[in-house]
Amino acid sequence: MKKLQQEIAYFNKKRNWQSYHTPKNLAIALSVEAAELLEIYQWLTPEQSEDVPPQTLAHIEEEVADILIYLLTLAARHNIDPLTAARNKMKKNALKYPEPENAPTSSADRFSGKI
Numbered sequence: 001m002k003k004l005q006q007e008i009a010y011f012n013k014k015r016n017w018q019s020y021h022t023p024k025n026l027a028i029a030l031s032v033e034a035a036e037l038l039e040i041y042q043w044l045t046p047e048q049s050e051d052v053p054p055q056t057l058a059h060i061e062e063e064v065a066d067i068l069i070y071l072l073t074l075a076a077r078h079n080i081d082p083l084t085a086a087r088n089k090m091k092k093n094a095l096k097y098p099e100p101e102n103a104p105t106s107s108a109d110r111f112s113g114k115i
């Protein structure tokens with residue numbers, strides 16, 4: 001993840017885009033890219049959204065990339081390690097939303113990557 005952030009920073013620096021990349025602008029750009037992803041699904045039925053054609057999947061992949069690039073750029077501007085932040089948030093979520101007693105799978109399965 002850190003290497004990708006460095007590649008993004010290098011790309012931006014070579015184009016002298018850092019001055020445009022204020023945290024406010026990056027948050028706006030991130031939101032716009034998320035809206036572009038949403039636009040792909042806008043008129044699909046739930047069933048259609050589960051089985052998109054290859055051309056649509058390629059478009060989804062590009063928007064996911066745009067979102068990740070802006071998210072990593074924003075995180076870097078605030079010296080946030082996005083993986084640590086996500087892990088910390090998952091811990092908070094686990095406390096906020098405890099597993100029901102009759103959960104179909106165990107936490108061990110979930111955190112081992114089996115599901």
Ligand SMILES: [Mg+2]
Binds near residue numbers: 036063
């Ligand atoms: Mg885009």
